[in-house]
Amino acid sequence: MNPELFFTKNTKAALKNDPPGEWMPPVPDYCIPLSAGYPAQSLVPYNEMNEAVCALIDEEKNLPFQYLGSKRVNTVKKFVRERLVERGVVLLEKEILVTAGAIQGIDLIARTFIDRDTLVVVESPSYMEGLEVFRNYTDHFITVPIDENGMQTEELEKTLKDRKEKNLPMPKLVYTIPSFHNPTGTTMSIDRRRHLLELASEYNFLIIEDDAYGELYFEERPTPIKAMDSGSRVLYLGSFSKTIAPGLRVGYVAARSDLIEPLAWFKKDLDHPFAEATLGSYLIQTDMKKRFEMLRKVYQQNCKTIISSLEKYMGEIATWQQPSGGYFVWVNIPGINTSEILVEAMQAGVSYVPGKHFFVHEQEGLSYLRLSFSFVSREEMVSAVEILSQVVKKHLNK
Numbered sequence: 415m416n417p418e419l420f421f422t423k424n425t426k427a428a429l430k431n432d433p434p435g436e437w438m439p440p441v442p443d444y445c446i447p448l449s450a451g452y453p454a455q456s457l458v459p460y461n462e463m464n465e466a467v468c469a470l471i472d473e474e475k476n477l478p479f480q481y482l483g484s485k486r487v488n489t490v491k492k493f494v495r496e497r498l499v500e501r502g503v504v505l506l507e508k509e510i511l512v513t514a515g516a517i518q519g520i521d522l523i524a525r526t527f528i529d530r531d532t533l534v535v536v537e538s539p540s541y542m543e544g545l546e547v548f549r550n551y552t553d554h555f556i557t558v559p560i561d562e563n564g565m566q567t568e569e570l571e572k573t574l575k576d577r578k579e580k581n582l583p584m585p586k587l588v589y590t591i592p593s594f595h596n597p598t599g600t601t602m603s604i605d606r607r608r609h610l611l612e613l614a615s616e617y618n619f620l621i622i623e624d625d626a627y628g629e630l631y632f633e634e635r636p637t638p639i640k641a642m643d644s645g646s647r648v649l650y651l652g653s654f655s656k657t658i659a660p661g662l663r664v665g666y667v668a669a670r671s672d673l674i675e676p677l678a679w680f681k682k683d684l685d686h687p688f689a690e691a692t693l694g695s696y697l698i699q700t701d702m703k704k705r706f707e708m709l710r711k712v713y714q715q716n717c718k719t720i721i722s723s724l725e726k727y728m729g730e731i732a733t734w735q736q737p738s739g740g741y742f743v744w745v746n747i748p749g750i751n752t753s754e755i756l757v758e759a760m761q762a763g764v765s766y767v768p769g770k771h772f773f774v775h776e777q778e779g780l781s782y783l784r785l786s787f788s789f790v791s792r793e794e795m796v797s798a799v800e801i802l803s804q805v806v807k808k809h810l811n812k
């Protein structure tokens with residue numbers, strides 16, 4: 415029996431891509447995982463979650479275990495709405511769809527708006543799992559380079575203008591991570607955010623604004639593109655993974671109701687009501703503003719540590735962007751193919767994500783790697799950068 419006969423055209427096309435998660439081989443236990451885009455273990459509030467679950471079950475009995483029923487589920491939407499209003503995004507609860515993580519939001523948007531021949535604009539580089547999802551639905555991408563001020567919207571404008579003049583297909587969606595970008599750590603300037611909105615209106619496309627790291631700024635709080643979206647062209651994605659716990663799998667999409675309503679056709683009840691009720695219970699008992707402030711301080715300090723280690727051990731062989739928030743620093747090591755030395759680096763005791771996985775055109779990312787400063791302790795971070803520098807120097811001297 416040939417399973418191929420049973421797959422849809424879309425599935426067959428998707429299966430031509432690498433399997434999910436292919437970008438990272440298993441990391442041995444002895445390795446310091448600078449590859450991990452996870453919150454620090456000490457910052458996952460497991461004691462408070464324990465209390466939240468107990469309060470939830472004590473008070474609501476069987477309800478959180480039903481398909482629907484826990485009052486606390488509504489707390490999540492209410493919290494999201496109030497927090498977005500504080501960040502300048504004014505919307506109604508019906509304009510928010512709670513999802514199983516931001517990644518389900520990306521998948522639902524892709525299913526709803528992308529046909530196999532749809533053209534999607536992505537940043538170069540971009541979040542590798544986002545790319546994986548889009549590739550499940552289309553093979554057609556326009557890539558726009560990033561610099562220290564985020565997506566180069568001037569380049570996007572040139573491309574759009576040129577395509578229009580030549581009567582070529584135009585993109586329907588632009589996917590951007592404007593604040594504390596994964597993997598580069600950069601933030602899009604306010605002028606470019608405005609410019610992108612102008613382009614969306616002129617060339618008639620939707621913007622997917624992925625703000626998974628938006629709360630984790632070090633000094634200046636960026637204004638979401640959604641806060642300036644007078645034409646309602648932005649589908650805004652948020653997540654509780656980076657600020658509370660990724661295992662809960664709770665995120666959301668916020669957009670004009672007639673844009674997000676169709677997503678519910680595909681979401682059905684494939685989110686996690688028990689996790690949402692637990693999160694609701696946790697949100698009721700937690701001062702989230704204080705928590706966000708605490709997280710910002712810890713991650714800012716972690717970032718300082720990794721940057722000073724890079725300066726100390728790799729200052730002469732590598733360059734990087736200074737992150738102003740988020741989890742990651744993006745390092746360029748000219749003359750090194752970071753995929754080729756990953757196994758050796760892991761044997762020496764450090765892992766990272768090779769740059770090529772963040773690009774539609776992999777060869778553009780060969781000399782880059784992404785280091786995370788969120789997960790491991792500061793002491794481990796310093797030793798990991800030292801180990802990495804030794805592996806790299808050995809190859810540069812060959």
Ligand SMILES: Cc1ncc(COP(=O)(O)O)c(C=O)c1O
Binds near residue numbers: 451
């Ligand atoms: C830019 C970006 N978007 C979305 C996600 C996924 O978030 P979630 O855990 O809510 O699915 C991540 C996680 O790494 C991310 O970096």
